[in-house]
Amino acid sequence: MASVSMCNEVIQPPRMFMRIPSKNGVLLTMPAFSESENAMACKLVTAYPRNVEKGLSSIIATVLLFDPDTGKVSAIMDGNEITTWRTAAASVVATKYLNNQTKTLAILGAGTQARSHAEALDLFFNFTQIRIWNHRYERAQKLASNLEKEGKSVVTCRNAEECVQDADVIVTATFSSSPILKKDWIKPGAHINAIGAGISHHSELEMELYEIAVIYTDDMSSAKYELKGLLDAGISIFGEIGEVINGSKSAECNKITIFQSLGMAVEDLVSAKLIYEEYKKMKK
Numbered sequence: 038m039a040s041v042s043m044c045n046e047v048i049q050p051p052r053m054f055m056r057i058p059s060k061n062g063v064l065l066t067m068p069a070f071s072e073s074e075n076a077m078a079c080k081l082v083t084a085y086p087r088n089v090e091k092g093l094s095s096i097i098a099t100v101l102l103f104d105p106d107t108g109k110v111s112a113i114m115d116g117n118e119i120t121t122w123r124t125a126a127a128s129v130v131a132t133k134y135l136n137n138q139t140k141t142l143a144i145l146g147a148g149t150q151a152r153s154h155a156e157a158l159d160l161f162f163n164f165t166q167i168r169i170w171n172h173r174y175e176r177a178q179k180l181a182s183n184l185e186k187e188g189k190s191v192v193t194c195r196n197a198e199e200c201v202q203d204a205d206v207i208v209t210a211t212f213s214s215s216p217i218l219k220k221d222w223i224k225p226g227a228h229i230n231a232i233g234a235g236i237s238h239h240s241e242l243e244m245e246l247y248e249i250a251v252i253y254t255d256d257m258s259s260a261k262y263e264l265k266g267l268l269d270a271g272i273s274i275f276g277e278i279g280e281v282i283n284g285s286k287s288a289e290c291n292k293i294t295i296f297q298s299l300g301m302a303v304e305d306l307v308s309a310k311l312i313y314e315e316y317k318k319m320k321k
């Protein structure tokens with residue numbers, strides 16, 4: 038069953054999740070095609086939260102780029118960096134449209150996505166302060182010290198409530214299956230980029246927060262499957278970020294807004310195509 042984007046030119050079927058409960062892992066297949074880009078790709082990505090104990094990334098991705106005219110594979114590329122940066126880039130766009138204050142950034146989590154979000158959001162918005170909380174405090178300190186080396190002003194927090202208090206922009210980027218962010222901690226008008234928790238996308242935020250916030254996502258057709266838990270609880274998704282960009286949905290900046298990021302294959306597709314084009318130029 039293919040879903041077609043608003044501009045009727047992208048084919049992006051719902052992605053497939055193969056869960057491996059005995060290994061606490063999941064494999065996702067993420068295909069996409071774009072008519073205007075004349076590009077076709079499929080990302081294969083695994084999420085193994087316990088990989089960190091083995092010194093491996095918890096998200097491991099490979100992107101296959103195809104010649105859409107023949108179906109022949111034109112490139113096989115590492116998808117980790119693509120996943121790391123395209124996810125943060127999508128949050129930058131969501132934050133640009135949904136937020137009206139950019140003084141304080143609070144990040145819950147201190148892994149790969151926490152780092153790319155700190156880097157990308159700060160590059161774009163130049164925050165006065167970045168705060169980081171992680172369930173293991175030492176990892177928050179490590180990320181903070183790396184960001185400080187780049188001249189950023191970073192504070193580590195011992196608890197999540199202190200981290201998000203009065204923050205303008207909040208990022209959640211963990212594997213937590215229980216809420217780490219609560220409604221009562223957040224100031225009116227704050228914007229939240231909810232990135233993490235793998236296959237259970239909405240477990241990082243408490244339900245009461247979803248009940249009072251205006252919720253946006255990247256792809257409504259995927260949300261029907263992947264945010265079923267929210268929808269079944271009577272929570273409605275206001276719209277896609279793309280609809281805010283094209284003016285068909287309003288940006289409710291004065292309310293608490295949530296960008297519920299799922300991750301889209303078309304983001305991987307355009308990133309992979311760009312990289313491949315650059316590679317071909319370099320080889321000339």
Ligand SMILES: NC(=O)C1=CN([C@@H]2O[C@H](COP(=O)(O)OP(=O)(O)OC[C@H]3O[C@@H](n4cnc5c(N)ncnc54)[C@H](OP(=O)(O)O)[C@@H]3O)[C@@H](O)[C@H]2O)C=CC1
Binds near residue numbers: 086094150171173211
């Ligand atoms: N929306 C999207 O497009 C994408 C979403 N993701 C999701 O983002 C999240 C982070 O991914 P990534 O940064 O690559 O992973 P990392 O393993 O690099 O980081 C995970 C972070 O979560 C913390 N964490 C792990 N378990 C728990 C827990 N039970 N409670 C609280 N914190 C916890 C880790 O802390 P510590 O290491 O100290 O245990 C670490 O700070 C994942 O859920 C992943 O599925 C990833 C890519 C794309």
Ligand SMILES: O=C(O)C1=NCCCC1
Binds near residue numbers: 083120
């Ligand atoms: O879009 C992605 O890539 C991912 N989304 C959710 C979890 C793992 C990777």
